[in-house]
Amino acid sequence: MNRAEAMMQEEALGWVIRTRDPDFVDWEAFTLWLEGDPARAAAYDALMAADADLDAIIPSSPAALPAALPIAANDPGEPRHRTWRWVGGGAIAAALVATISLSMMNRADIYTITTRPGETQTIALDDGTRIDVNGGTTLRLDHNNTRFAALDSGEAAFTVRHDAADPFRVTVGDAVFEDAGTVFNIVYTGRATRIGVSEGKVIYNPQAEAISLPAGRALADDGDGLRVMDVAPAAVASWRQGRLVYANAAVADISQDIARSLGIALTTTPGARAMRFTGTIRLDKDPARFFAGAAPLMGLSAIRTGDGWVLKEGNGPQS
Structure with a gap:
């Protein structure tokens, strides 16, 4: 899978997560996205067809089937009903990402960087991006796509070479952070996510909340909810010093x-x-x-x- 295909798959996943939400209303934007490239509908439908795999992840529920989805402009025919058990947007996102992540871990081009507590490692990617990995961290990268990373646990600082046509994205749990010419640090414990930006800008969940985090801003997502706050740029990834x-x-x-x-x-x-x-x-x-x-x-x-x-x-x- 090349970079363009990987980006399209990620965008399709974002739309699957959003359109499965019972409160989703932005069908016009979804239709415009579909019409932008005929391959997008195929990618979207392939992920939607993962219902059988997701049933093994999401507990059964007697909830009624959702109403039929509207017909996209490039999708002729009768509206299709999805046999989905609605369990809430967060669980849907987590289950979908878990399914995609499991399949990615089985790909030969995906490799894992693991550090022991107290051990650090620096990774230089071919595109000019540098990743400083703190102790007790697990990070997944892609030999065929240097614009992708998945932080499964721990802490990592990213110094990204910006490319507006091919943004660098980091998957953290069921969230996505997209760079906009950036130096940023992410901590992920499974129960909480913290990110601080010292240069440039990061977009949190560009296909959903699309929260912009410029230099000097931080975001936390934990038991207290989702919060944005100020941070001293010098404090971001200070563990490296x-x-x-x-x-x-x-x-x-x-x-x-x-x-x-x-x-x-x-x-x-x-x-x-x-x-x-x-x-x-x-x-x-x-x-x-x-x-x-x-x-x-x-x-x-x-x-x-x-x-x-x-x-x-x-x-x-x-x-």
């Missing part, structure tokens, strides 16, 4: 960053997890030395356990 920079960040997130960068097992007490911190923490590969300085700075104490460390509230002695 041996420091972690935060502005009113939750200690729950900070502890994950520390564990990933130092390669240690780190837990937090409920009281510590709820605290927030603003400031700069210097990384040190020696955990005892690191926590001796970092824990009091955050108003915490660090306790060594048999297989790792625990952060707790209060400036008690480090041990």
Whole structure:
């Protein structure tokens, strides 16, 4: 599959996700997209036909079948009913992406980069893009498409060579980030996604919310919902310079960053997890030395356990 075909498949997936939403109303834009290239209808129909595979992912439900979809301008004939069990837009997107991701992992041209906690790696792609991979990360790339990446877990910083005709896209869970001449950093834990932009611009889910994130902006998608906020450009991917920079960040997130960068097992007490911190923490590969300085700075104490460390509230002695 060449780049153009891969891009069309990704666009088709975006439209499948959107048109399966019972609240979808933008049929005019969908029809214009279909009419732009005869191959798009075939790509869209092929993904829609994945219902049988998706049934194995999505639990059965007695919900009634949805109403017939409108007929696209280049799709003659009677309206077609889709035997889809509606379970909500988020679950639909996740299931579709899971199906596509599983098939992609079986392709010979897809390869995986994995780093152990505390280990970093730099990848130079043929198109001039550089990816800095932090510890405890799994990233998928494509030998035949250097404009694609999928962050399955962990953290990575992307310095992208911009090409307006062939944008670089990163799939993160059921979301897509598209560059617009950009340096950005993404953290993905499975339950939460964080992205900060230090140069250029990133578009979050260009086929759906299409949220523009210019330099100095960040986005978080977690248990508190989807939020956009300011971020100091110098703080984005600061782990590459041996420091972690935060502005009113939750200690729950900070502890994950520390564990990933130092390669240690780190837990937090409920009281510590709820605290927030603003400031700069210097990384040190020696955990005892690191926590001796970092824990009091955050108003915490660090306790060594048999297989790792625990952060707790209060400036008690480090041990």
